[in-house]
Amino acid sequence: MSFSTMLAAMGEGMLRTCAIFFLTLLFSLPLGMVVMFLRRSKIRVVREVTKIYIAIMRGTPLMLQLLMWYFSPYYLFGLSIRGYRFPAIIIGFAMNYAAYFAEIFRGGIEAIPQGQYEAAEVLGYSKTQTFFKIILPQVIKTILPSVTNEVITLVKDTSLAFTLAYNEMFSLAKQIAASQTSFVPFVVAGVFYFVANYVVAFVMERIEKALDYYR
Amino acid sequence: MILQMKNIQKSFGELEVLKDISLEVDSGEVVSIIGPSGSGKSTLLRCATFLERVNAGEIRYMDKAAVTTNAQGEAVYVGHKELADVKRYFGLVFQQFNLFPHYSVLKNIMDAPIHVQKRNKDEVHEEAMALLKKMDLEQRANAYPCQLSGGQQQRVAIARALALKPSILFFDEPTSALDPELTGEVLKVIRQLAEEKMTMVVVTHEMPFARAVSNRVIFMDKGVIVEQGDPEEVFGNPTQERTKQFLRHYQR
Ligand SMILES: Nc1ncnc2c1ncn2[C@@H]1O[C@H](COP(=O)(O)OP(=O)(O)OP(=O)(O)O)[C@@H](O)[C@H]1O
Numbered sequence: 487m488s489f490s491t492m493l494a495a496m497g498e499g500m501l502r503t504c505a506i507f508f509l510t511l512l513f514s515l516p517l518g519m520v521v522m523f524l525r526r527s528k529i530r531v532v533r534e535v536t537k538i539y540i541a542i543m544r545g546t547p548l549m550l551q552l553l554m555w556y557f558s559p560y561y562l563f564g565l566s567i568r569g570y571r572f573p574a575i576i577i578g579f580a581m582n583y584a585a586y587f588a589e590i591f592r593g594g595i596e597a598i599p600q601g602q603y604e605a606a607e608v609l610g611y612s613k614t615q616t617f618f619k620i621i622l623p624q625v626i627k628t629i630l631p632s633v634t635n636e637v638i639t640l641v642k643d644t645s646l647a648f649t650l651a652y653n654e655m656f657s658l659a660k661q662i663a664a665s666q667t668s669f670v671p672f673v674v675a676g677v678f679y680f681v682a683n684y685v686v687a688f689v690m691e692r693i694e695k696a697l698d699y700y701r
Numbered sequence: 702m703i704l705q706m707k708n709i710q711k712s713f714g715e716l717e718v719l720k721d722i723s724l725e726v727d728s729g730e731v732v733s734i735i736g737p738s739g740s741g742k743s744t745l746l747r748c749a750t751f752l753e754r755v756n757a758g759e760i761r762y763m764d765k766a767a768v769t770t771n772a773q774g775e776a777v778y779v780g781h782k783e784l785a786d787v788k789r790y791f792g793l794v795f796q797q798f799n800l801f802p803h804y805s806v807l808k809n810i811m812d813a814p815i816h817v818q819k820r821n822k823d824e825v826h827e828e829a830m831a832l833l834k835k836m837d838l839e840q841r842a843n844a845y846p847c848q849l850s851g852g853q854q855q856r857v858a859i860a861r862a863l864a865l866k867p868s869i870l871f872f873d874e875p876t877s878a879l880d881p882e883l884t885g886e887v888l889k890v891i892r893q894l895a896e897e898k899m900t901m902v903v904v905t906h907e908m909p910f911a912r913a914v915s916n917r918v919i920f921m922d923k924g925v926i927v928e929q930g931d932p933e934e935v936f937g938n939p940t941q942e943r944t945k946q947f948l949r950h951y952q953r
C-alpha cells in the first residue's frame with residue numbers, strides 16, 4: 487500500500503472524526519446551557535437530579551458510557567440497534583460533554599457580580615435581556631480558557647468511538663497498521679490530532695484576543 | 702409627591718432592619734440620609750427601588766401605588782407590568798458603580814433608553830452626548846469602564862441613570878468606593894443636579910456635602926428615623942442624643 491493510498495483510506499476516517507467533533511459541539515454546548523440552568527433550578531429535586539447526572543457523566547469512563555448508550559436499547563428494551571451506531575456515539579459524546587460544559591458555564595455565571603443583575607434590573611431590562619445582553623457576553627469571556635481545554639480534550643476523545651467499532655480515523659489507523667505491519671498510520675494519526683488541536687488553540691486564542699478590549 | 706413610603710418594615714430572618722419607616726419626597730427636594738453603619742440606609746434605598754421586598758408598608762411613586770398592605774398586614778406588590786411602569790420613575794446610583802464592563806461608555810448610557818424604553822436612536826445619542834458633556838466626559842465616550850478612574854466611572858453611572866429621565870434619583874454612598882481625591886468631582890456633579898432641581902435621595906457619609914446641598918437631612922439609627930429636618934437644624938442643633946453622638950464622631 488502506497489503512502490497516498492493509505493492517506494486516502496485514512497482521509498475518510500478523518501471526515502468521520504470531524505463529524506463526531508462538530509456534532510458533539512453542536513449539541514453539547516446548548517445542552518450544557520440547559521443542564522446548567524437545571525443545576526441552578528429553584529426546585530430542589532431538579533437541582534439534585536441534575537447533580538447526580540453530572541456526577542455520573544464525570545465520574546465514569548466515557549468509553550463505558552458509549553457502550554451503555556449503544557447497547558442499552560437492546561438489553562433493556564429488546565430493540566434492534568442496527569444503524570444506531572453513529573447516533574449512539576453522538577448521544578454519548580454530547581451527553582458527556584454537556585455535563586462538563588454545564589459546570590464550566592455555572593462557574594462563569596457565578597463569577598458575575600450581583601451588582602450587574604441589580605444595575606440591569608433598576609435600568610428596566612427584562613430577565614431575558616439581562617441574560618443575553620449583560621450576563622452571557624461576560625460569561626463567555628471568563629469561561630473561554632476552560633472551554634478551550636475541553637474542546638482540545640474532545641479532539642483527542644473522538645478516538646474513543648473505536649469502542650463501538652466505528653471507523654473514525656483512529657480505528658482506521660489501527661486497522662491499516664495491523665494489516666500493513668506499518669508504524670506510519672500511527673504517525674499520520676498523531677499528526678492529525680496535533681494539527682487539529684493547533685487549529686483549535688489558534689481559533690480560540692483569536693476569540694480571546696477579540697474579547698480583550700475590556701476587563 | 703414623587704415618592705411616598707409608609708410604615709415600611711423589612712426583616713432579614715430574625716433581624717429587623719427597617720422598623721416602621723415613613724419617608725416622603727417632594728419634587729425638587731434633595732434629601733440626605735445619614736447614620737451609622739448597619740442602620741438600614743442601603744436597605745431603605747433597596748426597598749424603594751424594589752431590589753428588596755418589604756414585609757409590610759406602602760410605596761407610591763407619583764401617586765401610583767406599587768406596594769400596599771393587605772388586611773393580614775402583609776405587603777402586596779402590584780403586577781409585573783404595573784411595577785415596570787412605576788420603575789420608570791426612579792434611577793439608582795450604586796456605591797460600586799456597576800457599569801457594564803463590556804459596553805463602551807456611550808453604550809452604557811444609550812442601551813437602556815434604546816432597548817428598554819424603545820426610544821429613537823439618534824435622539825438618544827444626542828442626549829447621551831449632552832449628558833457626557835455635563836459630566837465633563839465627552840472625550841471618553843468610546844472608552845471602556847476599565848479604562849476610567851473610579852470618579853469617571855461613577856459619573857458615567859450617573860449619566861446612565863439620568864438617560865432614562867427618572868423623576869427621582871437615589872444614590873447609595875456614591876463616593877465611598879472612591880479615593881479621597883476623586884470624591885470632589887462626583888459631589889460636584891450631584892451638587893449641579895441639585896441646582897437644576899433634580900429630585901434626589903442621597904445616602905452619604907460626606908457630612909459637609911449633605912449639609913450644603915440637601916433641603917432635608919434624615920438621621921437613621923437601628924432601623925428607625927431618629928431625627929430629620931433642615932440641615933442647619935440637624936447638624937447645627939440636633940435635638941436627639943443619638944444624633945449628637947453620631948455627629949460628634951464626625952467632627953473629630
Ligand atoms: N441581604 C441581607 N441578608 C441579611 N442581612 C442583611 C442583608 N442586607 C443587609 N443586611 C443587614 O441589615 C442591616 C442593615 O444593613 P444596611 O446595608 O441597610 O446598612 P447601612 O445603613 O447601609 O450600612 P452602611 O453604612 O455600612 O452601608 C445590617 O445589619 C446588615 O447586616
Ligand SMILES: [Mg+2]
Pocket residue numbers: 742743744873874
Ligand atoms: Mg449601605
